[in-house]
Amino acid sequence: MADDQTLDKYKKLKVLGKGSFGKAYLVEKTECSQLCVIKQMETTQMSKQEKDDAIRESQVLKRMCHPNIVKFHEVFMTKRGRLCIVMDFADGGDLYQFLKKRNHELLQEDKILNMFTQMALAVKHVHDNKVLHRDLKTQNIFLTKDGTVKLGDFGIARVLEATKDFAKTMVGTPYYISPEIIEERPYSFKSDVWSLGVILYELTALKHPFDAQSLHDLAVKILKGKYADIDSRYTKELGDLIRKCLTVDDAKRPTLQDILNLPILKPYVDKNMAEAPSSPVKVPAGGSGAGAAGGSLEDDDDDAGRAAAAVSKIKLEQGxxxxxxxxxxxxxxxxxxxxxxxxxxxxxxxxxxxxxxxxxxxxxxxxxxxxxxxxxxxxxxxxxxxxxxxxxxxxxxxxxxx
Structure with a gap:
């Protein structure tokens, strides 16, 4: 954990979003004018041991060096007890907003497969490090203006795992939860494959494969594994790829290596393995251009942040x-x-x-x-x-x- 000087290295530009974890800020790293994102979590309801565990788990990000994973910088605690995870800024927004802006205009299959391959390569790198992501969803997939897809919010997933905060996962965005989690069976690498399958379906259909007006009805649909067919313009191979990822029986669901070995993905794997990683985003000359004045990361104090801290007291165990x-x-x-x-x-x-x-x-x-x-x-x-x-x-x- 760093001292107060760590916080002073970053100038707050604006709030990027809020979630069950707390807030995300766009900041400028003043020593080099690099734009970064700070994910800030309330920890006031956590014990000292839980705080130490969360910081230790965040350090796993240092091992995740991959062109399709948002780069981790550091983790520290503020004076008010807010855990901050600093990472690169992806200037193309997130996949959720990208798909929302399509306005029902379907993507070309080539683009779908290229984006999915980048995600799969990123998650495989995570799995190769003997780590589960646990929180794959379109809000956690980021884009850069040069077309690179990056897996993000990995630190948040690790911290939630460290604090055993099952509640935030189940209530926050449950569309990506695998059947085995609903059935209280152990989370495995293949649970991440299921979540990737949900994202792949969204890339193809611009909607969730499993949707309902209540959590109960959603759980029933996920357990049945039935979803609407994709548009006829897409190939049978793409439909088969979705079906493989969304196999309800996790014992029959393929691994990520199996997925990446499929002929439909081979040209995209070769292409992405050959390309160099993108450069970090810098503040434009003459100003931040972020549309907001600078400020301290300790300034904000709102209901959502306090409510998120309060919910962190819910101690439920998977299993x-x-x-x-x-x-x-x-x-x-x-x-x-x-x-x-x-x-x-x-x-x-x-x-x-x-x-x-x-x-x-x-x-x-x-x-x-x-x-x-x-x-x-x-x-x-x-x-x-x-x-x-x-x-x-x-x-x-x-x-x-x-």
């Missing part, structure tokens, strides 16, 4: 059993709420289905209802916890209470 995890979460909620608040909140989530998975919390009807009888910060926190409770109860019922 702990859906019923046991639901019981533990119910106990935590009852410690925070009156009996009347608990019943009212529980009934709202049951009646509204918990809101659409991954829905922006500002538009989530559950949060809006909760704000009618509790403050904004508490509404965010309780909504996340209560939605997860109902989800775990439903999954337990699906599996006969296991």
């Amino acid at each position: 702990g059993g859906h019923k046991n995890n639901a019981d533990a979460l119910r106990k935590q909620l009852k410690e925070r709420l009156t009996d009347d608040e608990f019943k009212k909140a529980y009934d709202i989530v049951k009646s509204l289905g918990g809101g659409k998975p991954g829905e922006d919390e500002g538009n989530n009807p559950v949060v809006a209802k909760f704000k009618e009888f509790m403050d904004g910060e508490k509404a965010l926190e309780v909504a996340r916890m209560m939605q997860l409770l109902v989800f775990l109860e439903d999954l337990g019922a699906l599996r006969g209470g296991k």
